[in-house]
Amino acid sequence: MNPHDVVITGIGLASSLGEGLEAHAQALAVGAAPHTDITSFAPYPVHPLKPLELDRQIPKKSDQRQMEPWQRLGVYAAGLALDEAGLKQDVEAKSVLQVIVAAGGGERDHAVDGAILTGLRGAGEPGAFLNERLMGDLRPTLFLAQLSNLLAGNIAIVHGVTGASRTFMGEEQAGVDAIRTAHARIAAGQAEVMLVGGAYNAERRDMLLLLELGGYLRKGEFAPVFAREDAPGLITGSAGAFLVLESAARAAARGAKVHARLSHVAAARSKRQPGTVEAALSGLLSGFGAIAPGALAISAATGAAGVTAEEASVIAALPQARRVATGDLVGHAVEAAFPVSVALAAAAISAGQAKEAIVTGAGHWRGEGAARLVKA
Structure with missing residues (x-):
């Protein structure tokens, strides 16, 4: 590999499926049945977060109390990624570790x-x-608790990460650009190690209200993302995902396990006329080079009317791709949807389920993104 190739050495995942790399890789392999709650926020189903032992990643109760649920989830997932990468106790590495967070707004009282x-x-x-x-x-x-950049601040406080940090906002596209920017900085030699990801708490009446006012939510029973023609719409899910990205040279020098190489990440913002989402995603994928037959296609599709069908059409054009919708497993996590999908793709490659994976995601209102991962 090229020394500036970007590799994934840490994966932190927490969702309705549980926590950790193994639980999510197993669910991906067997096509696990989704865990949904159709009563707490009826008529809107959600994928609720499986309870976490917060003390394992956030030891101080005072730290736990001053965070909102989405921040606790993000800090927890970030800790899992640092543990998995073998960096949790590496003070020197954490002094140069840069953080990029995809974040939404604060939660209401x-x-x-x-x-x-x-x-x-x-x-x-x-x-x-x-x-x-x-x-x-x-x-x-x-x-203060509602400040979106406090997730990055709490990661610094709880896990001792003292490098530079950035926070991106802008719904699904925040997650795409967080991954894209981290990848670009390492590929350009501007950084050697990055912690990047996001978190979303779906169990919020304020966000459900906002999404419903836009006509985006599904009502009633669960249905697969690509089979919601009867009532198109989002089924949101609480999820957090963080990735440790490193240059190949740095990972090799410390003997780190590499889960996958992140070869490409790209973003677009179409005007959202009929056909533009399909054209945007197809254009992004065309820049990735030849895609191997049988590549795993992991979609962060929302289930929103129109755009989901166009995303499905793009995936169908891939050579014999196996299609998996992240929303079917853990629900749609808005800002965290793309990081969760990239993390699932890396987990699949690491577990030997695929040698190559394509990730796509068209936001429910604006923004498109895609990524390509290959076996290192």
């Missing part, structure tokens, strides 16, 4: 929101009432 909305109905001066309650009921610490 539903009790406060409900009380304010209820009070507004009978308020004589709604504007004054709203200002007073917002100033009195929303704690400054709540605002």
Whole structure:
């Protein structure tokens, strides 16, 4: 391999399937039945996070308390990746380890929101009432907890990572560009080791409301991502995924196990007219070179109407590809959807399930991305 080839040496995954590389590789191999909850947020099904022993990756209760659920999930997944890469105790490596996080917005205090909305109905001066309650009921610490770049900060605090960090926002495309940027920096020799990923808490009424207002959510029973013609839409899932990316030279020098080589990552942003998603994804894949027959195709497709069918058409054009929808296994994790899919592809190659994998993902509203992984 070229010294600047980008390899994956650490995989941290946590979802409704459980945690760790082995659990997810096994689920991928056997096509595990999804774990969904159709009652807690009815009529919207979700893939709930399997309970985690947070103390294993976040030892201090005080650290756990000051994070929102999505941040705890992200810090936990990042810790799994560092452990798996053999870097958790390597102080020197963590001093140069750069972090890129794909993050969404902070979570709402539903009790406060409900009380304010209820009070507004009978308020004589709604504007004054709203200002007073917002100033009195929303704690400054709540605002701090909602800062998206605090996931990177908490990774630094809990795991002792002291290199530079970046946070990307922008729904699914944040996950695509986080992976793309980390790959590009290592390939260009601007960094030797990166920790990149994201996390999403699907068990949030505020996000379900926002997605439903856009007409994106599926109602009722679970259905596979590519079989939702009767009621197209997202089924979200709580999931976190982080990857340790290294230059091939650095990985070889420390004798690290390499799960896969990340050969290409690319992104696009079509205007979302009929046919543009298919054209965008096809264009991205055409830049990856010849794809081997029988390559594993892992799709981060959302299930949203129109775009999902176009993504399916692109995958169908791959030579004899085996297709797997990440959403069928763990649900759609929005910002974390693409990192989860790349992590699953790397897990499959590491477990010998494939020698090559293609990852695709078209966001529910904007943005397209693709990646190619091969056996190192």
